Every structure is written in C-alpha cells, then in structure tokens.
Amino acid sequence: MKVLFVAGYVSDKKLIPFSKIITGYGYMVKDIAVAVRGNGVEVDVFTQKCFTSGGYITGIRILPRSWGLLFRYLKTNDIVNGLKAAGKVDGVKHKLKQILYYLSLGYFRRIVYKGNYDVIHFHGITWDLKPLIDFCDELDTNYVVTLHGLNSFDEGVKIADDLRLLERDFLTQSYLKNKKVTCISTGVRDRVLQHLNCDKSTDNFNVVLNGTHDVSGLQSRIEVRKLYSIPEDSFVFCCVGNISARKNQIQLVRAYRLLPQEWKRKVYILFLGNDKSGSQIINEIGSFGDHLILCGDVKRSDVHSYYSQSNFNILASISEGFGLSIIEGFMHGLPTLCFNDIDIIPDIYCDKVMLPINERTDQALMDGVINMTKRSWDRVSIKKYAQQFSLQSTSLKYINLYKELYNRQI
Known part of the structure; x- marks a missing residue:
C-alpha cells in the first residue's frame, strides 16, 4: 500500500527548512508517517507551507517543493x-499566502496522478490544505483528514474569523458527503458531533489517539538537577510545550506564588519550549527564577533527560486536543497534573497515573501541585499503563482505516 501524507509542515532538526518549525504538530505528523512506514506501508510526504529540495527522514520520502515546480505545472x-x-x-499577507496555496495545486495534481497512491492522508484543515482537499473531492480519490485539535471552538486559540468558518464548513461538508475524518481524542469527536447535532453512532468521524515513542533503554545525556542546581530532595515538575497563551504556563507561575513557603522551597518547575509570550512569562516569574526555570528549546533527543529526572509532569493548557506531553510523561513513569476538561481525559484517565483539577483557578492549581507531592505514585505501573499509547498502536489503526477506504472503492 502507498500513502501520501499532506501537511502544512513536519518538524525535524536534521532537514532544512523543517528544523526551523518545531511544534508538537510537526513532530506528530512525522512520527505517524515513520510508524506507518514501519508497518510495511510506503509513505511520501508533501508539505504545503515549506519550500524544500526534498529528501528522506527515517525512510519516508519528503517530496520537493520549489517555485520552479509550482510554475512548471501551473494552470x-x-x-x-x-x-x-x-x-x-x-490582510495583505494572508491574501498573498492564499494565492500561493492555489499556485501549488497544479504541482499537487501532478504528484497525485503520477504517484499512484492508494490513500491520501491530510493532517489538519487550514487554508493551505483546502484547495488540495477540494481537488481530491473532485477526483473522488480516497482520502482521510486527521483533526489534530479544533481551532474554531476554543477560546484559547486566537484565529481569524475566516479560518473559523472554514473549519466549521469543512466539518459540515464532511458529514454530508460521508468523508472519513479522524479525531485525536474522544473529546474532539464529541465536540464535532455536538456541533453537527448528529448521533454518536455516525461512522465517518473516528477516534485515533496519538502515540509516542517507547523510551525503554534510553540513557540520560544531561544531569538536569546538576545543571540547574536543584537539590536531590526537591520536587521537580516538568512542563513541556512552547510558551503561549493557550498552553497557559503563566498560570503555573501564579499558582507557584500562592504556595506556602515550605513548598516554595521544595518545588521546582522546568518549562521546556520556546517563549512565544513576548517575554511576558519572564516578567511574571520575577524573583522566583531559581525555582521557575525557562529551559528554552530543548533538543528532542534531550527531553528524555528532563522527564526521567523529574518527579511529575504538569499541563495547564486552556485547551488541548490531545496533550502529547501527558503520554510522554507516562512513558517515563511520570504522573500528570492537568485540568479535567481537556479533550483527552475520557481516553486516558486513570487515578493511578494522573490527578485532574476540577476548577480552573490559581488556588485549585496550587492545591493540585501540593497534592501531587503528597501522593505515592508507582512509576513502574505508570510505564506499563503507557504502553497502550504507543506509536505502533496508532499506526496500526491508521493502516486499518486505509484498508477500509481502499476496499470501499474497489
């Protein structure tokens, strides 16, 4: 079987220009592609937001995209x-991007016609992907769209009104045309079905959970506590994700300020990710910088060191379609503290591996931090629990979906 992945971009430190766009979405698309290939499927990847000479990432082929190719097949x-x-x-910039996305369509047609793909797998519904999805509708080719979250229903996601309408219209049309759409959590699917006012038995919206790597056998390359002068008897919380309003790390800072002095001395929070807050979080941290540590953009290969040497994982996002850091923490035996209203909770909740917070207040978050340190957690059991969220499991579910689409057409 041969599958074409279509995404805005993927993230990979070794391949320009993808080394400059590091996000959870970018890593997840790449990881799924690699995992699918590992189960015997040939995978090509076309990225709509990046110009690239192409190449290979762990056996998957990145198709080239250049001005020359776009103009060669332009209609x-x-x-x-x-x-x-x-x-x-x-906006002028947005208008120019729209034109560029349509300039890619001729080259994309060429890829589809020559590639002889059994299924085309789109990742997301955004303006850059819309003309390509519309073409696949016209061609009546097999395709599936994975929603890596919902943008138009989350107050924590700041998007333009036109993109909000695009997503909602796509959901409606997919339902009416019975097109296959996968959601990365039950919470995402439930919100889609509620918006469409349709029964949960509908089978064109399916849940395929994200997965993560098995970390058994990995060795730490960084002595994290030594690097940041953290005492061995302290409680270290690991918070992974680019710092932004949606990820809501700033509330963690406020919650830390409320801690009794005894816990202030014991608790450290490591923030891993680029600061997208315009230095707002730096100003908020102030004099607590020795306990609230901005680690910056940590290499993916080194994140293991941070998880393995922490006591807890923490996620304070306002909205989260999945929350990859939760299962990454599980793989390292870390229990997670998070709010109970994120989309992944129905799929992942177990009181032996996480502590959900019922109120979105600074006080409730502070109480959660203290309660995490008071409970006894079994890291071995958490690691065993994590095995159900492997990339192997994710890839097999996608492959079964590809086979379903292929068999439906023949």
Missing part, C-alpha cells in the same frame, strides 16, 4: 481561483 484557472480565495480573507 491559469488556479490563479483565478487563488485570487477569488484571496478576496475572502483579510
């Missing part, structure tokens, strides 16, 4: 449709 009608699409969005 006049694509330019016209791009101009029409640009008229529906605001």
Whole structure:
C-alpha cells in the first residue's frame, strides 16, 4: 500500500527548512508517517507551507517543493481561483499566502496522478490544505483528514474569523458527503458531533489517539538537577510545550506564588519550549527564577533527560486536543497534573497515573501541585499503563482505516 501524507509542515532538526518549525504538530505528523512506514506501508510526504529540495527522514520520502515546480505545472484557472480565495480573507499577507496555496495545486495534481497512491492522508484543515482537499473531492480519490485539535471552538486559540468558518464548513461538508475524518481524542469527536447535532453512532468521524515513542533503554545525556542546581530532595515538575497563551504556563507561575513557603522551597518547575509570550512569562516569574526555570528549546533527543529526572509532569493548557506531553510523561513513569476538561481525559484517565483539577483557578492549581507531592505514585505501573499509547498502536489503526477506504472503492 502507498500513502501520501499532506501537511502544512513536519518538524525535524536534521532537514532544512523543517528544523526551523518545531511544534508538537510537526513532530506528530512525522512520527505517524515513520510508524506507518514501519508497518510495511510506503509513505511520501508533501508539505504545503515549506519550500524544500526534498529528501528522506527515517525512510519516508519528503517530496520537493520549489517555485520552479509550482510554475512548471501551473494552470491559469488556479490563479483565478487563488485570487477569488484571496478576496475572502483579510490582510495583505494572508491574501498573498492564499494565492500561493492555489499556485501549488497544479504541482499537487501532478504528484497525485503520477504517484499512484492508494490513500491520501491530510493532517489538519487550514487554508493551505483546502484547495488540495477540494481537488481530491473532485477526483473522488480516497482520502482521510486527521483533526489534530479544533481551532474554531476554543477560546484559547486566537484565529481569524475566516479560518473559523472554514473549519466549521469543512466539518459540515464532511458529514454530508460521508468523508472519513479522524479525531485525536474522544473529546474532539464529541465536540464535532455536538456541533453537527448528529448521533454518536455516525461512522465517518473516528477516534485515533496519538502515540509516542517507547523510551525503554534510553540513557540520560544531561544531569538536569546538576545543571540547574536543584537539590536531590526537591520536587521537580516538568512542563513541556512552547510558551503561549493557550498552553497557559503563566498560570503555573501564579499558582507557584500562592504556595506556602515550605513548598516554595521544595518545588521546582522546568518549562521546556520556546517563549512565544513576548517575554511576558519572564516578567511574571520575577524573583522566583531559581525555582521557575525557562529551559528554552530543548533538543528532542534531550527531553528524555528532563522527564526521567523529574518527579511529575504538569499541563495547564486552556485547551488541548490531545496533550502529547501527558503520554510522554507516562512513558517515563511520570504522573500528570492537568485540568479535567481537556479533550483527552475520557481516553486516558486513570487515578493511578494522573490527578485532574476540577476548577480552573490559581488556588485549585496550587492545591493540585501540593497534592501531587503528597501522593505515592508507582512509576513502574505508570510505564506499563503507557504502553497502550504507543506509536505502533496508532499506526496500526491508521493502516486499518486505509484498508477500509481502499476496499470501499474497489
């Protein structure tokens, strides 16, 4: 079987330009592609937001994308449709991007016609992918779209009104046309079905949970506590993710400030990720910088060291379609502290591996931090629990879906 992955981008430190776009989405798309290939499927990847000369990442082929290729296969009608699409969005920069996305359509047609793919797997529904999905509809080819979260229903996600309408219209049309859509958590699927006012028995919206790597056998390359002068008897919370309003790390800072002095001395929080807050979190941390530590963009190969030498994982996101750091923490035997209203809770909750917070207040978050340190957690049991969220399991579910789509058409 041969599958074409289509995404805005993937993340990989070894391949330019993907080394400059490091996000959970980018890593997840790449990881799924690699895992699917590992189960005997040939995988090509086309990225719509990056110009690249192409190459290979762990056996998956990244297709090239350049101005030359775009203009070689460009059709006049694509330019016209791009101009029409640009008229529906605001901002000069956004309009120019719209035109560019349609300029890619001729080259994408060439890829699909020549590639002889059994299934096309889109990752997300955004303006850059819409013209490509529309083409697959016209061609009536097999495709599936994975929603790596929902943008138009989350107050914590700041998006333009046109993108909000795009996502909602896509969901409606997918339901009416009975197109296959996967959601990365039950919470995401439930919100989709609620929006569409349709029964939960509908089978064109399926849940395929994200997965993560098995870390058994990995060795720590960094002595984290020594690096940051953290006493061995302290409680270390690991918070992974680019610092932003949606990830809500700033509330962790406020909650830390409320801790009784005894816990302030004992608790350290390590923030792993680029600061997208405009230094707002630095100003908020202030004099607590020796206990609230901004570690910056940690290499993916080194994140293991941080998880393995921490006591707890913590996630304070306002909204989260999945929350990859939760299962990454589980793989390292770390219990997670998070709010109880994120989408993944129905799929992942077990009182032996996590402590959900029922209220989104600073006080409740502070209490959660203290309660995590008071409970006894079994890291071995947490690691065993984590095995159900492996990339192997995720890839097999996608492959079964590909086979279903293929058999439906023949």
